[in-house]
Amino acid sequence: MLCCRIDQSVDKDNPVIFDRYLFKNLMIATVFVAVTLAAVIFLTQSLRFLELVIHSGASSSAFWLLTMLALPRFFEIILPIALMAGTVFVYNKLTMDSELIVMRQAGMPPLSLARPALAAAGVVTVVLWLVTMWLGPVSLASMQNMRQVIKAQYSTLLFREGVFNAMVPGLTVFVRERDRDGELHGLMIHDTRDDNPAPVTVLAKRGVVVVTPEGQQVLVYDGSRQSMNAETGALDRLDFERYSIDLPEGSGPVRQRWKEPDERTFLALLHPDPEDIRDQENRWEFTVEAHRRIVSPLLAPAFALIALSFLLLGPLDRRGQGWRIVAAVLATVALQGFYLAAFNMARHSGLGLVLMYVLLLVPLGSGMFLLSGSGEKLRQRWLFTRRKGRPA
Secondary structure: OOOOOOOOOOOOOOOHHHHHHHHHHHHHHHHHHHHHHHHHHHHHHHHHHHHHHHHHOOOHHHHHHHHHHHOHHHHHHHHHHHHHHHHHHHHHHHHHOOHHHHHHHOOOOHHHHHHHHHHHHHHHHHHHHHHHHHHHHHHHHHHHHHHHHHHHHHHHHOOOEOOEEEEEOOEEEEEEEEOOOOOEEEEEEEEOOOOOOOOEEEEEEEEEEEEEOOEEEEEEEEEEEEEEOOOOOOEEEEEEEEEEEEOOHHHOOOOOOOOOHHHOOHHHHHOOOOOOHHHHHOHHHHHHHHHHHHHHHHHHHHHHHHHHHHHHOOOOOOOOOHHHHHHHHHHHHHHHHHHHHHHHHHOOOHHHHHHHHHHHHHHHHHHHHHHOHHHHHHHHHHHHHHHHOOOO
16 A cells, blocks of 8 residues: 555644655655656657667667667656655545545645645656756757667668678668678769769778768778760770769768757757757757756646645545645646647747746646645635625
8 A cells, every 4th residue: 555544643834744744645656657658768769760760680788778769758748747646646545534534624725735745746757857957958969869870780781691782772782791890892882863874883892881971871992983975875984992972862861960959958058059050040949948847847836736626625535635636737738738839839929928826826826825824814805705605
């Protein structure tokens, strides 16, 4: 059983035991839900890399490392949901066991009862800021770089030995053999692509596939380049010691990767490269992403306050609070949906950026107000007015 009973003699003047007990169970429930969700995401993400690793001949450690590097960015979604689920479970369990009712009768206000959950939300928020500001983008950038290296390895395996490998229409490569280091021997390359004025045939003793800032290439050594001269009809031959042939994009990662905004740390978003044209063209994307890194972790306390508002305010019922739980879940889903819509709007308009902050600050402020003494007085006044207006 996740929640053990507490001594019902705990009074309002000594809330430390209750706070520690509740905080401990909230963290256990949150971690349990987070690990469960992470395991599900781990399985789904692993399928993305399984085929790539198998075809590239990479080791099993590369597969596990790729999958692990893909996980941190998902904790931005997992942890707030896990905290909300843990809050609903623990507080509903306390109500079913009459422990929350005893604490209410002892005179503890809703805000005091919510204090352990708010402390847990603070811990989760700090962890999320660490994830969004640094860990998530660093792991995502490492994953993308690793995928690029594996794809480069995979491209060398496309050259099968002893057969004519049709890379793309217009480019055929024959390799006599490939050694353990990936070096190719006995190459014949026939290139009839549109960028060549005439068909070209390259014969070389050896070659290797390399990735350069300009793209992916095959470097061949000790060979000759032969082509037919369209004007004279003669065969032109050029002997060389080293010659390079560009590979098409379909055979590997041709271009050097430009880091997307979600692959950059918070400080990198604030200081884009002034000499990089693409960085300057995407300054607004960097600004929106930086604000998202600040605002998104606040979903954790917002979700927790939504759950607390539904479960702590009003009369408690030991027989069940199903409708309150359903309402809390629906409110959480609605907030998440509106927040994602505001984020997508922020990419094109400053209004979306304002909505991102409003959608988080409104539930935070209203939740704290309702759980405070002022909110309780307002609720009691509303109930008294409602009862007074009923016919006798």
